[in-house]
Amino acid sequence: MSQDDSSVDQGPRPRRLRRVAAVSVLAVVAVAPWLVPWGDLLGRETAAAPGPSIVERATDRPASEAPEPRRPDAASVDALAAAVSGASGFDIPVSDEEVSAVSTEPGEYRELGGIEIPAIGLDVSYGEGVYEEALTRGPGHWPGTPMPGSLGNSVISGHRNTHTQPFKELDELSPGDEVVVDTGEKPTTFTVTETTIVPEAEYKEFVLRQPEDPRARQVTLFACHPEGNPIFRIVVQAEVSS
Template sequence: MVRTTAELLLTLGLVVVAFAAYLVVWSDVQNAAAQSTLRETFEARVAQASRTSPSTPAPRARPAARGRSRTPVATAPLAPPPTGGGLGLLSIPRLGQGWSRVIVEGVETDQLALGPGHFPGTAMPGEVGNFAVAGHRATNGEPFAHLDALVPGDEVTVQTLAATFTYVVDRSELVTPTATEVLEPVPGRPGATPRKALLTLVTCHPRWGSSERLIVSGHLVDRAPTTGGA
């Protein structure tokens, strides 16, 4: 009887492990399909926008002296897409040559299954304030699996229909899951008036857990017009 029970428990354990592995792999497959569709749609919209936009180039941010941030250029407010819709193309060279993901609007389970998600209510790309994005570190394509590899000085770009914004990483930190102050327009200072265009990337820590949140912060240094393909 004891042997039979042990064999049954072992079998059930193997079934659970196999099912969990299946879910992880399947979530990655679904995410890849979603990202492919989002990318095709975004590239088509970029191409359409480039054909219909004025030929006058958008202004660039002026380079500053060595060791200092460049001054962000004010941009017209961007309207967020519908929940789950593609907002822009996120590129992080530190995560690999050609690494990029389409950011979607929203950070609920359904949206993060599609890709990195923009926190509704935070600034849009290039705007003064805090442009905040969350992403999975495991499952669902694990876009932020190696976000901990980023170091100060790394570049992060966000391409929208109108412009491509370049941010530079300032720091990384670990916070509790309840530390929502990192999403404030001025992170850590609720109610303060923002004067800079900032970036906050959020993911779980450790990679296969969620006891903490890994926060990567940066600031805007450049803006250039988006042209032709993504």
């Protein structure tokens, strides 16, 4: 698939991107050859299970109980770092081959609206497309999925440690956090329900899955995991409360 780099400018007007001090995290395999639940890195017991690993569901924690830290401590990371092999240091949420499978071909960049996530201080524009030229400018909406706020599951991809790094702190979101997405009109507020770590080979089917409830309005945010190595995807799912 060809890309015309000469048509790419320095990107759209940044809305505002404010961060707390970021801590780079390297998550590695601890339960199965390709699966690393956050619980193991944080010293909690986690049963081994195949397939995607649910980090936390909205119903897992009583409302009165404070959330646990979302990232492993440095000692845990250092102890497990040797298990990672082939780290390539790049961050491509959607490969060129997968881009070819979406419903539209890469074209002129088009800004769609904005994404705000108060819990991590994110306020950034997003556009149409998940091809690399689009994602260098910010998060991208996966063509063929519903627009944010419409019925169904709208899918948005973004980088964690390259370009504008919009989803760098996606792993710090907890159930109950708000995700506000607009399409240039009235914004829609979604509530985070769960975060899942998905193997690279399985993530596409996972993130594109549409809800069984035809009345549901959902948004799925995903990025490479761990940062800089796309062997997994971190997937945050949120929905509009009925």
